[in-house]
Amino acid sequence: MQPQVLFLEEFIMEILDVAAMMVAGLMVGCELAIAVFIHPTLDKLPDGAHQPAASAIARVLGTVMPFWYNLTFLLTLAELVLRWHQTAHVSIVLAASASLWMLASVYSLIALVPVNNRIQSWDTSAPPADWKKYRRTWDMHHRWRTAVLTIAFGFLLVGVR
Known part of the structure; x- marks a missing residue:
């Protein structure tokens, strides 16, 4: 192959x-901040402040996160495909x-x-009357998702080195 190519x-x-x-x-950091800092802080607020803030956050993140998730997946997939093309073997950690x-x-x-759609x-x-039950359900699912995303990010870091 030519040196310029x-x-x-x-x-x-x-x-x-x-x-x-x-x-x-940045996405994992955002999700981690929500799980560790933002939602626990919201839980300490009086109900009259907690619920409107949670609803506003749900609207904003419900708009941005689908794009961010898809972009992250596509970039990771591009890493996998291009490295496979270059080396003719699949990177298990990127996969x-x-x-x-x-x-x-x-x-x-x-x-x-x-749950997010209901909250917003x-x-x-x-x-x-049971709005806090939905918030707790969302938070529990979000913690599981954040753990999976953190592991995925770790695999991505190892795979691109």
Whole structure:
């Protein structure tokens, strides 16, 4: 192969590596911050402040996160496919990472999105009587998802080195 083509291919892979790690790392950091800091802080607020804040956060993140999840999965998949193309063997850790990103996305659609949609639709002046039960359910599912995402991110970091 010509030296210019090899240089360009290596340069593109470096850009992809950085993009994949940044996008994934920021997303996992955001999800971890929600699980460890934001929602526990919301739980300490009086109900009159907690419920409207939770509803507003659910609306914002419900809009942004689907794009972010898909972008992270696609970048991880691109890493896997391009490295397979270059070396003619599949990286098990990148395959595991891509699989876990996809699993987390499917889990989100099944377990978290329905609860999130319910939370964001509540009338903030008159939430349902059992609204905290839904918040606790969402938080429990979110902690599981965050654990899976953290492992997927670790696999991605190992796979691109």
